[in-house]
Amino acid sequence: MSAAAGTRGTPLVRLQFSLPTIHCPACLNKIESRLREMPGLHWARVNLSMKRLTVEGAVAADEVLGVVSDLGFEAYPLDPAALENSADRTGRDLLLRLAVAGFAMMNVMLLSVAVWSGATGATRDLFHLISAAIAVPVVVYSGQPFFRNAWRALSVRRLNMDVPISLAIVLATGMSLWESLQSGPHAYFDAALSLTFFLLIGRYLDHRTRSSARSAAQELAALEEQSCTRLQGQEMETVPINEISVGDTLLVACGMRVPVDGELISDLAVLDRSLLTGESEACTILKGADVQAGVVNLSRPLQLRATAIGEDTFLRRVAALVATAENNRNSYTALADRAAKIYAPAVHILALLALLGWWFVTSDMRIALNIAIAVLIITCPCALGLAVPSVNIAAVGRLFRAGFLVKHATALERLAEADYAVFDKTGTLSAPDVSLAKNVPMAAQRVCLALAQNSNHPLSRALARNLSHIEPARLDQIVETAGEGMTAHWQGMPVALGRPGDLATLSLQIGPDSYPVQVREKPRPGAHQALAGLDMPAELVSGDLQKATEDFGREMGLPVRAQTGPEAKVARLKELKDLGHRVLMVGDGLNDTAALAAAHVALAPASALDASRSAADVILLKEDLSQVPLMIRVARAAGRLSKQNFAIAAAYNCIAIPIALAGFATPLMAAIAMSVSSLTVLLNSQRIRGLK
Amino acid sequence: MNVLVILIPVSLLLGGLGLAAFIWSVRSGQYEDDQGNAARILFDE
Numbered sequence: 001m002s003a004a005a006g007t008r009g010t011p012l013v014r015l016q017f018s019l020p021t022i023h024c025p026a027c028l029n030k031i032e033s034r035l036r037e038m039p040g041l042h043w044a045r046v047n048l049s050m051k052r053l054t055v056e057g058a059v060a061a062d063e064v065l066g067v068v069s070d071l072g073f074e075a076y077p078l079d080p081a082a083l084e085n086s087a088d089r090t091g092r093d094l095l096l097r098l099a100v101a102g103f104a105m106m107n108v109m110l111l112s113v114a115v116w117s118g119a120t121g122a123t124r125d126l127f128h129l130i131s132a133a134i135a136v137p138v139v140v141y142s143g144q145p146f147f148r149n150a151w152r153a154l155s156v157r158r159l160n161m162d163v164p165i166s167l168a169i170v171l172a173t174g175m176s177l178w179e180s181l182q183s184g185p186h187a188y189f190d191a192a193l194s195l196t197f198f199l200l201i202g203r204y205l206d207h208r209t210r211s212s213a214r215s216a217a218q219e220l221a222a223l224e225e226q227s228c229t230r231l232q233g234q235e236m237e238t239v240p241i242n243e244i245s246v247g248d249t250l251l252v253a254c255g256m257r258v259p260v261d262g263e264l265i266s267d268l269a270v271l272d273r274s275l276l277t278g279e280s281e282a283c284t285i286l287k288g289a290d291v292q293a294g295v296v297n298l299s300r301p302l303q304l305r306a307t308a309i310g311e312d313t314f315l316r317r318v319a320a321l322v323a324t325a326e327n328n329r330n331s332y333t334a335l336a337d338r339a340a341k342i343y344a345p346a347v348h349i350l351a352l353l354a355l356l357g358w359w360f361v362t363s364d365m366r367i368a369l370n371i372a373i374a375v376l377i378i379t380c381p382c383a384l385g386l387a388v389p390s391v392n393i394a395a396v397g398r399l400f401r402a403g404f405l406v407k408h409a410t411a412l413e414r415l416a417e418a419d420y421a422v423f424d425k426t427g428t429l430s431a432p433d434v435s436l437a438k439n440v441p442m443a444a445q446r447v448c449l450a451l452a453q454n455s456n457h458p459l460s461r462a463l464a465r466n467l468s469h470i471e472p473a474r475l476d477q478i479v480e481t482a483g484e485g486m487t488a489h490w491q492g493m494p495v496a497l498g499r500p501g502d503l504a505t506l507s508l509q510i511g512p513d514s515y516p517v518q519v520r521e522k523p524r525p526g527a528h529q530a531l532a533g534l535d536m537p538a539e540l541v542s543g544d545l546q547k548a549t550e551d552f553g554r555e556m557g558l559p560v561r562a563q564t565g566p567e568a569k570v571a572r573l574k575e576l577k578d579l580g581h582r583v584l585m586v587g588d589g590l591n592d593t594a595a596l597a598a599a600h601v602a603l604a605p606a607s608a609l610d611a612s613r614s615a616a617d618v619i620l621l622k623e624d625l626s627q628v629p630l631m632i633r634v635a636r637a638a639g640r641l642s643k644q645n646f647a648i649a650a651a652y653n654c655i656a657i658p659i660a661l662a663g664f665a666t667p668l669m670a671a672i673a674m675s676v677s678s679l680t681v682l683l684n685s686q687r688i689r690g691l692k
Numbered sequence: 693m694n695v696l697v698i699l700i701p702v703s704l705l706l707g708g709l710g711l712a713a714f715i716w717s718v719r720s721g722q723y724e725d726d727q728g729n730a731a732r733i734l735f736d737e
Contacts, residue, residue, distance in 0.1 A: 025731030048728030095718055103711040107704060123696075130700060 012042070015061055016078040017053040019068065020403050020606070020621030022046065027073065034071055035064070051400075051621075052078070069461075074623055076606050091207050097142040098200040104138035105193040109671070112190040116668045128180035128187045135189040139173050142196050145203055161340040161385065164347040168376040169195055175373050186370065191377045191670045198382045198678045206389035209396050209409070228252070228259045231303065241309075248306045252297045261313045262304035264289050272296040274426045274589065282519075294590060334410045335642055336388040343384065351376045354661055367663075374665040378656045383677040387645035390685035395638040398688055403622035404631050411617035414601040415635035417582045421534055422573065422595070424587030425542035425552055426521070428605060429625070433522035434463040436508065440515050446473035448508050448517075451486040451497040454478050459506065459519065460486070460497070521552060526626025531556060533629030536584075541569055543591045569595035586628075588612055603628070630692075637688050645681045652677040 022028065028046045031053065035044040041057035041064075053075070055064055061077050068075040111127045119127060146169065149162035169192050176187035229251040230239050236251065241259050244250065249265065252258050258271075267287050273295045282298050285291070291304050293313040308314070355372035359365060396406045406412060423429050436448055450472035452464040475488040475495070485498015485506075493511040506517035531538060539559045542549045546562040553560035561572065573595055576583050585592070585599030588608035596602035596615040604616035605623075613619055618631065656673050659665055717723070 025728070025734065028728055028731065029735050046728060047725040048731065049725045092718065096715060099711060099714050099718070103707055107707050110703070111700075126696075134704075 012056065012058055014054065014056045015059070015064060017055075017061075017064065017068070018076045018078055018606070018621065019046065019051050019053050019073055020076075021074045021623075022048065022051055023401075030071060031068060031073065034067060038063070038067060074621075076621075091204070094145065094200065094204045094207055097145065098197065098204055100138055101142035101193060101197040101200055104134050104142075105190065105197045108134055108190045108193055112187075112667065112671070115187075124185075125180065125183050128176075128189075131187060131189040132177050132180050135173060135193055136177065139169055139192055139196060142200060143169050146196075146199065159344045159348075161344055164344055164376065164379075165195070165199060165385070167348075168192075168373070171373050172377055175369060179370075186667055188373065188377060188667050188670065191667055191674065194671060194674055195377065195382060198674065199385045201678075201682075202385035202389045205386075205393040209389065209392045209406075244306055244309050246306050246309060250304055250306060251301055252304065253301050254297055256297055258291055258293055258295050258297065258304070260293050260306045260310075261308035262291050262306045264291055265303040265305055269302040270298045272298050334388070335413055335639075339384065339387075339646060347376065347379045350379060350657065350661075358663065371660070371663045371665075374663075374670065375657065375660045377670050378660045378665060378673065379653055382674050383649035383652065383681045384646065386678055386681045386685075387649060388642050390682050391638050391641045391645065391688065394685050394688045395634050398634050398691060399618075399631060402627045402630055402634075403620060403624070404627070405619040405621055406617070407619060408617040411601060412635045412638045414582075414617065415584065415632060416639040418584035418601055418632065419536050420576055420581035421536055421538040421584045421586065422576070422599070423538060423540050423558070424589060424592045425540055425544055425549060427588040427607065428586055428592075429524055429527050429540070429556060430521040430552060431524045431623075432459070432462060433466070433520045434459050434506075435466050435518055435520070436463075436515060437518065440508075442470070443473070444508065444510055444513075444515055445470055447475070447490050447495050447510055448497060448515075449473070450475045450490075451478070451488060451495065451508075454488075455480055455486050455497075463517065521548070523552075523556060524623065524625050526624040526628075527556065529626035530628040531558065533626075534632070535629070541572055541595075543569075543589070566591045566594045570598050573598050584632075603631075634688065634691055637691055641685055641688060645684055648680055648684065649677060 019031070022031070025048065028048050031046055032044055035041055035055065038057075038059065040059050041055060043056040044053065045055075046053050053064075053068070065075050065077065108131045111131050115124050115127050143166065146162045146166045149160065150166040153160040153163060172188040172192040172195070176189050176192070178184075180187050228239065228241060228244065230237050230244065231249040231251050244260055250259070250262065264285060264287055268284065269291070270282050270284050271291070272282050273292075290307070291302075293308075351372045354375045355368050358368035358371050362368065392412060395412055399406055408414075436445060440448075445467060449464060449467040449470060452460040452467065453472055455461075473490055475490050478486065478488040480486050485496060487494065487496045487498075489495065490510070494509075495511070496509040497517070498506065506519060508515045508517055539561065540549065540553045540556065541561045541564050542552075543564060543566075544562060549560045549562035561568075564572065569592065573583055573585065577600075582600040584601050584603065585596050586603045587593075587596055588605050589612065592604075593612045593615050596604060596612055601618070602616040603618045603620060604612045605620045606613075608616070608619075620628075652673065656665070656669075659669070722729075
């Protein structure tokens with residue numbers, strides 16, 4: 001697709017974006033019809049369920065992002081290569097097996113109803129044989145996920161939930177086949193199939209919960225530089241990052257992120273280090289100073305000599321640190337696994353006791369085996385297999401609608417246990433606020449808006465948003481000089497918006513007059529509601545300076561710790577953990593990454609660095625923080641409902657097992673009990689959807 | 693009861709058709725966006 005050349009010389013590309021704030025068909029229509037007017041764009045389609053936009057055409061990602069955000073929607077680019085890889089084969093495979101099992105179950109159930117309602121003799125045998133002809137191949141095909149897992153567990157001499165499941169399915173099918181050939185009265189084909197069907201539902205839901213969210217999180221490609229500009233003498237060339245070697249001279253344009261660690265060659269540079277250190281103020285460095293990969297250049301284009309590349313950069317070293325820390329989290333045992341550990345041996349022992357007991361009493365192996373299989377089928381954890389996955393998928397769906405992406409399988413359970421919250425400041429609770437002073441004349445404000453609107457610089461965009469209630473002035477000869485700002489003519493007078501003389505302060509120049517542009521921090525939208533709704537102690541741990549942190553903490557009503565580096569943040573989390581707290585960490589920067597990985601559970605905004613997002617369990621897709629308390633409520637409700645589901649399954653077993661042990665269980669009873677308990681559990685899980 | 697010899701294959705065939713239709717609809721991605729598709733029919737363009 002990318003090989004074909006577009007109309008404007010740009011190659012045809014297919015781009016995907018995440019649109020977390022769209023919620024209704026009107027949004028869909030608005031975005032699609034606006035994009036259709038875009039030159040060079042061939043095709044655009046919004047997926048409302050997944051909140052994604054796919055476009056095709058000769059356009060750049062920035063242009064599409066600009067159009068969509070001008071309509072008032074947040075948009076984040078997704079990595080198309082990651083999307084290709086994440087095509088959900090396992091999920092589709094499970095769904096097909098599920099469909100086949102469902103089809104077979106319904107047909108065999110029809111035949112079984114005829115048998116239960118009194119078919120005898122040759123008719124019953126014929127029905128049993130037809131059932132066998134349908135059931136045996138379907139069990140072989142649809143049961144494979146269970147058989148494979150069971151074999152994997154057995155081959156390392158362990159028991160998992162799939163062992164009793166496989167045993168029940170295989171034994172029920174084998175025994176029924178034998179009974180049918182012997183013209184016996186009872187066949188459990190329908191039970192074997194409905195067992196497969198219901199458990200496949202659980203397996204499919206479980207898979208959906210785990211994989212879709214996880215891959216989506218990976219797809220949220222950060223705007224990390226994939227290529228950069230290398231200087232060779234006076235020649236400039238664009239090269240992929242992995243081709244840079246130590247000692248190369250690189251050029252970093254204004255607003256771009258520095259791709260590798262290096263040493264500054266230019267005389268002076270103004271850098272935004274907020275993602276690395278949490279500092280909200282831009283910092284100015286001089287020739288010869290170290291520049292770390294990941295900082296954003298705010299001044300005119302800077303030159304640097306690469307000193308560390310690839311895996312050696314500071315950014316990657318921290319990311320690697322996180323990867324090792326993350327393994328600790330995988331040792332957390334999920335509720336379902338804890339239940340399975342008790343349940344699997346119990347089922348086997350019970351079935352074996354039934355077999356031995358009845359064999360001892362009747363000395364008839366056939367009766368004993370029949371009863372043992374009935375026990376195995378009835379105790380088989382249909383409802384148990386659905387208890388957690390059905391709640392989790394409903395909860396993850398609920399959270400997705402609220403703007404959260406749950407990417408770790410046990411995140412909900414750990415989230416429900418959280419009892420202390422630690423927030424980062426810059427980029428997490430606060431956002432940059434760019435504004436003119438109050439007393440600036442209206443005409444100047446109009447000029448300012450007109451200048452800001454013509455620039456794609458993040459600060460200009462923030463400024464334009466703040467001034468969007470007024471009309472822009474008419475300007476001529478608008479020129480954007482990278483690193484210096486915008487210049488133009490207004491009523492014959494030169495006007496400019498930018499950083500004059502490489503200073504760290506922004507200002508607006510109109511003829512001889514100069515007005516300062518203030519860059520301050522304001523709380524992120526919804527931050528106040530989020531903190532007010534949080535029913536646990538919280539604190540602010542920031543890498544920023546004491547004064548800035550204290551001021552902000554006072555505004556938010558939070559206790560603060562300022563100037564905490566990455567290690568200090570981790571140490572603080574350890575301290576809280578030793579006090580018995582289970583900490584929810586919310587952060588976005590590189591300096592939070594280690595803390596995110598060390599916390600009991602972690603939340604990161606979508607704007608966070610790659611490394612931070614991969615260390616977090618939950619990603620907040622929206623700008624607005626106000627739903628954070630809802631996230632915790634949903635997680636707690638999910639835990640409650642899972643336990644309720646276990647209780648329902650256990651209650652049903654308490655009634656059914658004695659009946660099966662006593663030898664009164666018929667295939668009809670097993671079928672009714674199995675479907676009723678599974679449906680109860682499925683319906684109970686749906687209650688989470690209405691949670692407010 | 694001889695009618696069963698015809699009816700059972702017929703019912704299996706019909707069920708099989710339903711299964712095939714479902715598999716086709718999954719493979720052609722018709723469940724990718726149920727909310728969006730439900731609304732698209734209402735747009736007049």
